[in-house]
Amino acid sequence: MPHTTPSVASAASVDAEKNRERFVSAFRWMLLARTFEDKIAALYRAGKIVGGVYLGRGQEAFSAALGMQLDQKHGDVFAGLIRDQAGRMAFGEPLLDSARTYLGSAEGPMRGRDGNIHRGRPLRGMPAMISHLGAMISVVNGMLMAKRFRGRTDVVGGATIGDGGTSTGAFHEGLNQAAVERLPLVVAVADNQFAYSTATEHQYACENLVDRAIGYGVRGYRIDGTDLEACLEAFAEAIERARRGEGPQMVVGKLLRLAGHGEHDDARYIPPDLRDKPFGGDCLPLARERLLDEKWLSQDELDELVTTTQESVDEAVARAQSEPDPNPFRESWHALATKHLAEGTLPAD
Amino acid sequence: MPHTTPSVASAASVDAEKNRERFVSAFRWMLLARTFEDKIAALYRAGKIVGGVYLGRGQEAFSAALGMQLDQKHGDVFAGLIRDQAGRMAFGEPLLDSARTYLGSAEGPMRGRDGNIHRGRPLRGMPAMISHLGAMISVVNGMLMAKRFRGRTDVVGGATIGDGGTSTGAFHEGLNQAAVERLPLVVAVADNQFAYSTATEHQYACENLVDRAIGYGVRGYRIDGTDLEACLEAFAEAIERARRGEGPQMVVGKLLRLAGHGEHDDARYIPPDLRDKPFGGDCLPLARERLLDEKWLSQDELDELVTTTQESVDEAVARAQSEPDPNPFRESWHALATKHLAEGTLPAD
Amino acid sequence: MAITYLDAIREAQSRALEEDENVYIYGQDVAAFGGAFKATKGLSERFPGRVIDAPISEDAIVGSAVGAAIEGMRPIIEMQFADFSSIGFNQIINQSATQFWRTGVPCPITIRLPSGGTEGSGPFHSQSLESIYAHYPGLIVMTPATVEDAYGMLLEAIRIDDPVIFCEHKLLYYHLKADELPKTILPVGKARIARAGRHATVVACSAMVHEALRAARELAEEGWQIEVVDLRSAKPIDTDTILASVARTGRLLAVSESFPWGGLTAEVVSRVSAEGFHLLDAPPQRLNSKDTPIPYHPNLWRAHRPTWQTIAAATRNLIQL
Amino acid sequence: MAITYLDAIREAQSRALEEDENVYIYGQDVAAFGGAFKATKGLSERFPGRVIDAPISEDAIVGSAVGAAIEGMRPIIEMQFADFSSIGFNQIINQSATQFWRTGVPCPITIRLPSGGTEGSGPFHSQSLESIYAHYPGLIVMTPATVEDAYGMLLEAIRIDDPVIFCEHKLLYYHLKADELPKTILPVGKARIARAGRHATVVACSAMVHEALRAARELAEEGWQIEVVDLRSAKPIDTDTILASVARTGRLLAVSESFPWGGLTAEVVSRVSAEGFHLLDAPPQRLNSKDTPIPYHPNLWRAHRPTWQTIAAATRNLIQL
Ligand SMILES: Cc1ncc(C[n+]2csc(CCOP(=O)(O)OP(=O)(O)O)c2C)c(N)n1
Ligand SMILES: Cc1ncc(C[n+]2csc(CCOP(=O)(O)OP(=O)(O)O)c2C)c(N)n1
Ligand SMILES: [Mg+2]
Ligand SMILES: [Mg+2]
Numbered sequence A, B: 001m002p003h004t005t006p007s008v009a010s011a012a013s014v015d016a017e018k019n020r021e022r023f024v025s026a027f028r029w030m031l032l033a034r035t036f037e038d039k040i041a042a043l044y045r046a047g048k049i050v051g052g053v054y055l056g057r058g059q060e061a062f063s064a065a066l067g068m069q070l071d072q073k074h075g076d077v078f079a080g081l082i083r084d085q086a087g088r089m090a091f092g093e094p095l096l097d098s099a100r101t102y103l104g105s106a107e108g109p110m111r112g113r114d115g116n117i118h119r120g121r122p123l124r125g126m127p128a129m130i131s132h133l134g135a136m137i138s139v140v141n142g143m144l145m146a147k148r149f150r151g152r153t154d155v156v157g158g159a160t161i162g163d164g165g166t167s168t169g170a171f172h173e174g175l176n177q178a179a180v181e182r183l184p185l186v187v188a189v190a191d192n193q194f195a196y197s198t199a200t201e202h203q204y205a206c207e208n209l210v211d212r213a214i215g216y217g218v219r220g221y222r223i224d225g226t227d228l229e230a231c232l233e234a235f236a237e238a239i240e241r242a243r244r245g246e247g248p249q250m251v252v253g254k255l256l257r258l259a260g261h262g263e264h265d266d267a268r269y270i271p272p273d274l275r276d277k278p279f280g281g282d283c284l285p286l287a288r289e290r291l292l293d294e295k296w297l298s299q300d301e302l303d304e305l306v307t308t309t310q311e312s313v314d315e316a317v318a319r320a321q322s323e324p325d326p327n328p329f330r331e332s333w334h335a336l337a338t339k340h341l342a343e344g345t346l347p348a349d
Numbered sequence C, D: 001m002a003i004t005y006l007d008a009i010r011e012a013q014s015r016a017l018e019e020d021e022n023v024y025i026y027g028q029d030v031a032a033f034g035g036a037f038k039a040t041k042g043l044s045e046r047f048p049g050r051v052i053d054a055p056i057s058e059d060a061i062v063g064s065a066v067g068a069a070i071e072g073m074r075p076i077i078e079m080q081f082a083d084f085s086s087i088g089f090n091q092i093i094n095q096s097a098t099q100f101w102r103t104g105v106p107c108p109i110t111i112r113l114p115s116g117g118t119e120g121s122g123p124f125h126s127q128s129l130e131s132i133y134a135h136y137p138g139l140i141v142m143t144p145a146t147v148e149d150a151y152g153m154l155l156e157a158i159r160i161d162d163p164v165i166f167c168e169h170k171l172l173y174y175h176l177k178a179d180e181l182p183k184t185i186l187p188v189g190k191a192r193i194a195r196a197g198r199h200a201t202v203v204a205c206s207a208m209v210h211e212a213l214r215a216a217r218e219l220a221e222e223g224w225q226i227e228v229v230d231l232r233s234a235k236p237i238d239t240d241t242i243l244a245s246v247a248r249t250g251r252l253l254a255v256s257e258s259f260p261w262g263g264l265t266a267e268v269v270s271r272v273s274a275e276g277f278h279l280l281d282a283p284p285q286r287l288n289s290k291d292t293p294i295p296y297h298p299n300l301w302r303a304h305r306p307t308w309q310t311i312a313a314a315t316r317n318l319i320q321l
Helices: A018-044 A060-067 A085-091 A093-101 A135-149 A169-180 A209-216 A228-243 A272-276 A283-293 A299-322 B018-047 B060-069 B085-091 B095-103 B135-149 B169-180 B210-214 B229-245 B272-276 B281-293 B301-324 C005-019 C058-070 C081-088 C090-104 C128-135 C149-160 C207-221 C239-249 C263-275 C298-304 C310-320 D007-020 D058-069 D081-088 D089-103 D130-134 D145-158 D207-221 D239-249 D263-275 D298-304 D306-318
Strands: A077-079 A157-162 A184-190 A221-226 A250-253 B077-079 B157-162 B185-191 B219-224 B249-254 C024-028 C049-052 C076-078 C111-113 C138-142 C164-169 C191-196 C200-204 C226-230 C233-237 C254-255 C285-287 D023-027 D051-052 D075-077 D112-114 D141-142 D164-169 D193-197 D201-202 D226-230 D233-234 D252-255 D283-289
Touching: A018 A060, A018 A085, A018 A093, A018 A228, A018 A283, A018 A299, A060 A157, A060 A228, A060 A283, A060 C263, A060 D201, A077 A085, A077 A135, A085 A093, A085 A157, A093 A299, A093 D051, A135 A157, A135 A169, A135 A184, A135 A272, A135 B060, A135 C058, A135 D081, A169 A184, A169 A209, A169 B169, A169 C058, A169 D081, A169 D263, A184 A209, A209 A221, A209 A250, A221 A228, A221 D130, A228 A250, A228 A283, A250 C005, A250 C226, A272 C285, A272 D058, A283 A299, A283 B210, B018 B060, B018 B085, B018 B095, B018 B229, B018 B301, B060 B085, B060 B157, B060 B185, B060 B229, B060 B281, B077 B085, B077 B135, B085 B095, B085 B157, B095 B301, B095 D130, B135 B157, B135 B185, B135 C128, B135 D058, B135 D089, B169 B210, B185 B210, B185 B229, B185 D252, B210 B219, B210 B249, B219 B229, B219 D089, B229 B249, B229 B281, B281 B301, B301 D007, C005 C024, C005 C149, C005 C164, C024 C058, C049 C233, C058 C076, C058 C090, C058 C310, C058 D051, C081 C111, C081 D089, C090 D081, C090 D089, C128 C138, C128 C164, C128 C233, C128 C263, C138 C149, C149 C254, C164 C239, C164 D298, C191 C207, C200 C239, C207 C254, C226 C239, C239 C254, C239 C298, C254 C263, C254 C310, C263 C285, C263 D023, C263 D263, C263 D283, C285 D263, D007 D023, D007 D075, D007 D145, D007 D164, D023 D058, D058 D075, D058 D089, D075 D145, D081 D089, D081 D112, D089 D226, D112 D145, D130 D141, D130 D233, D130 D263, D145 D164, D193 D239, D201 D207, D201 D239, D201 D306, D207 D252, D207 D306, D239 D252, D252 D263, D252 D306, D283 D306
Parallel strands: A077 A157, A157 A184, A184 A250, A221 A250, B077 B157, B157 B185, B185 B249, B219 B249, C024 C049, C024 C076, C076 C111, C111 C164, C138 C164, C200 C226, C200 C254, C254 C285, D023 D051, D023 D075, D075 D112, D112 D164, D141 D164, D201 D226, D201 D252, D252 D283
Antiparallel strands: C138 C233, C191 C226, D141 D233, D193 D226
16 A cells, blocks of 8 residues: 655665765766756856756756666656756766757757757657646656556656646646556656745645645655755655556655746745755755765865866857757758658758 | 544534434435436437436435535535536526426527536526536636635535546646635545446546545545435535635545446446445435434325425426427527627527 | 448557557547447457556546657557547647657657537537647648548558547448448548539538538539549648649539638638639638537537538539629 | 837736726736736736736636636636647637537636747747637637737727637737827727738738738838738638728738648638639738747747748739739
8 A cells, every 4th residue: 555655765775885876976967967057047148048948956956866766778767847957967868968959959859949948859768848737747657658568667757847737737647647557657746835936835735745645546755855865765765666566656855946937037036034944955065065074075076076067068068059050941841750741841852 | 734534524413303304305306316317318218318318326315415505595606517416406406407408498508509417507506517527626616716706705616526537637726726725615526436437446546535635735525425424414514614714625425326327328347246335335225214214204205205206307307398499590600798799690680 | 241430440440459569549448348439349358458448637648648659659549529639639739749840759649539510419529620630730630531531541540650630520430331441542641532523612521521422412413513522631631632623613612510710611712712713713612610619409500510401502602603 | 108018918907907806817926926927017916816826727727717707707817828728728618618608608708828939939838829719619819919909909808708818929028119008999800901002911910910011111112012901809800801901902911920720811811712702813822830830949930930021022922923
């Protein structure tokens, strides 16, 4: 019978070295995501990026902990949303894919057709999100059903959602579908206390969104989303259980969005004192302190990591910036794979 | 903090005479609904009714207990679905409205434009259901919001749904909206073990749908939907709490659909032994036995009631049958209240 | 042995399940029950585990089909009625229809919509949605009018690497019969001359083809030879065949069961007007259902949709223009 | 003091809230935050309790508006982007649009759709949905192109006893300015001659009116006088005004930002072809966005939608036909 587990997952503790490795590795992804997004935000402010820029600042631990512990090569799936730069990278999305999509490079996975966070490589376990919140859950379900049809029941699909996204009918239908089909789905609910400007009391009336789990017949986990170690443990357990055939798992992490909804938004509506309240911290410095305290990395190693991370980000961005923009005259202006049935304009060649 | 209450509601017990009155009154509505629906089913089999006929057989107690305890004159709302003949009548829907809508009379509330269970009189607290399951919950929410805007917070809206209907996104969005707005909504979930041919294991994976309540921050009640007294008590409490401002209430009744999905369906897929299992009984004979046992009605009174009920049904049906069909040449073939903006054909006169 | 339009749909699905292990069927009551209209009857027994009952969750039903299609499956989705696809609308138009264009990964799903009005089915069990779906880039919309096309086009729909909205007309399910299943069919994307004529062209699809044919038979008795074009697919539209017909007849009436604003008849008339203006000897005309929801009562319903009588009247009028 | 199109929308709502206590606003982030585009800025302070933040539940948002309207309220719903109305689609087309016809009880709701493409907004924040909603009986669809109409038509939309889909174009929000709010406006249902001319008629709505006007200015330099008709509402369409214009010019180009299959341009062209065939000196033409989702990259986006350049080219072509 599924039930809600208390804040820290009850899985057997991993040994110390594994623990260190996992933590450091997650930290790297968090740092890479933060560094990349800071760069993208700067480019946005400089007018070099059109459309929206949405950051995962403050959510890197929660996002990376899921993405990193899924196994892309094994066939796992990761469906990230707008605050999952860290999870996407940790899962295996090339840095260049991110840079190219933000910058609209014709060589990016979306070829300038779609932008920023709407990128994906569905054949590598990364479906490309549509904007309509909640809609990706059932898409992941379908990917898992397909794998099951082919005898693969040991792959796991991770999907993320925000507190606001849980109010959508699509989320409900998707999670219920996964439960009925007993699919190996891990849903990560990042309750960052806001949906755009809307505080959670306009979004739900339960005490914690993890209270939803039992109603779906799904195992629930309730964690502090700013605590990297808690995130790693909860997702490790959730993924493990899903892989073992125990059906969908729902991990709810409390945290705070440490940015505007998008970079156009100064988020004046977020009371500043929330940062000092529980779950209001920044997971990145928290993890860094832990790293140093535990001596899992030395200050020198850390400095070195910061430098190389910045370099790789700068390099990817520079490369994407140097690439050609999409050319409307070369574009196939139709939307079908079945070319001979297309009514749109076919390419000249 | 909302929580799930055990099977029988904990409200202070009503005194014996009130109890009798309430029970007898509910029984009358149940009997009327059953008698009417038997008649409609016979007309359908005789080819006298076009379209579908869906019966509430086995669900009369659950449905009537809600409809009856709402107060139409006070401004309450009742949004019934396809198995709520009893609740609709108990709430105040005239028998003639039902007969006319099934028979397509031009004089009915739907004037032949819509049929069978899609009837309503929105201005008298009875919105007319659309077929799309789950969609009526938020409509009731809106009616309650409107009343609140006008200072009326002491009216209650009842809305019903089936086990299958709980899988819709609309149901989720609607119930969550009611919870967030803390509306005086009472949702009656009739878990009749089937959605058309689909058993509940393809519909949900929780133990009982009442497990959903906590996730919405809503009070839940779990009852035997074949037990009229349990239904009356649970809905009395739920309505009372909603009226007092305690927000939405969710009553889940277990029962069994004692008919085909519609009268076209022989329901061969329902294992006959379910009728002998818990919640498989027929609420109507169960209530009748109780009545006689408690001597709340004598056998003579009961016989008399059966006779007069049949007479009133026959009369209403005969009247509706004698009424004119809608006339396409008199019809305004446009759908707007704002006539001068209508593009459709305006009536000749 | 007569094969109905519905049999053809069942047989096409059966053959697709047999020929391609990537095919599966998902929808409400499609498994043991065989579907609300029995279009999948017997299939769950013949293909265990590949015909799956879904919860009442059209959004998730379509979303999961897209996910499975990404992985190379070829799901067939049955909506219980076309009208309920409004709940899966977002996943259809924004998720499935944009998938290939955005990511380059094909999305081969087939969504079967039991469509069109029948007596007493009312506003929410009668809709014809080809005009809505055809508006969206990335979708193919099929509207078979014959048993042969119901079979052949459905097979083709399942094989096509794009999302196909397959509009089956409920009025044709039981009454329309053929002697056998076709060996080959006209390619998808080609319209069919259902009846040759020279005084006017009536373009229609699905059940309206049969109303148009009946109107043409009536008018034949009055000495008018009406050409009836069965569009077969609402998207793509075979403009060439329509233009060729109008070149022969000089007159065009486009008929559809959809609501009157926009949609199939507007698209056909405006294509012919733009591309075949000089072929027209009279103003091109349209006939649609009326601009109200679809009525429950048979008296109203029969007046709401085009019928052979109103098609005949409109054609007579057109010939006199 | 210059008033923008967005200011006009805010002012109209403010006035409606002031004049009628049955009016309220409901949508995501519309209260203290003032909406994603600031169309409701300051209103929640001025009208406490009447501007309400909604959860991310478009289906329930619209459903509740219908319920409130039944009770005599006049809700204004803000969709954060037109594109998200696909989630409220069922409640819009099946619940709100059928309400009056089925029950006789009016359903006065206004659904504001921030519509149309802008640079970088991509497939899911750019859609123009007037053609989808106008297809459905029971809905009125407004597509204001000017500051005056944004104000006057929105006020009228709120007063009208039917569901109104109010398509506001995001490109016009900040750039389009007027000196003051209008005292009176042309009645809803009437089109406006935005520019008089005699060589060809270009029919458009919303942002496309401005592209058409710019094209007309270009062509004026070449000696062609182009008449531009601003439709103002997509449903109803003021066919009389269009026909009168075509009577003057003999030539028609219908322009819209919607996808090409069906929709507004097809409706306009086919009405003119059917009712004004003899007025036409050349085949009526259409120009729409391309048949793909709306691209993110500005290079692609600019090529995807009609612009003054492509309208000018199409008009030149039309004049030569
Ligand atoms: C169905 C739908 N409605 C509205 C939006 C517009 N929108 C984009 S993000 C957002 C807020 C999301 O909040 P939440 O789910 O909590 O995620 P967060 O931004 O906090 O990570 C909204 C309303 C949308 N994307 N989808
Ligand atoms: C959104 C939607 N999808 C499909 C249907 C078709 N349909 C009508 S009733 C029904 C079964 C309903 O089951 P349940 O909610 O359990 O109610 P019951 O019939 O058992 O009372 C279905 C699938 C519908 N009405 N609405
Ligand atoms: Mg959030
Ligand atoms: Mg049921």
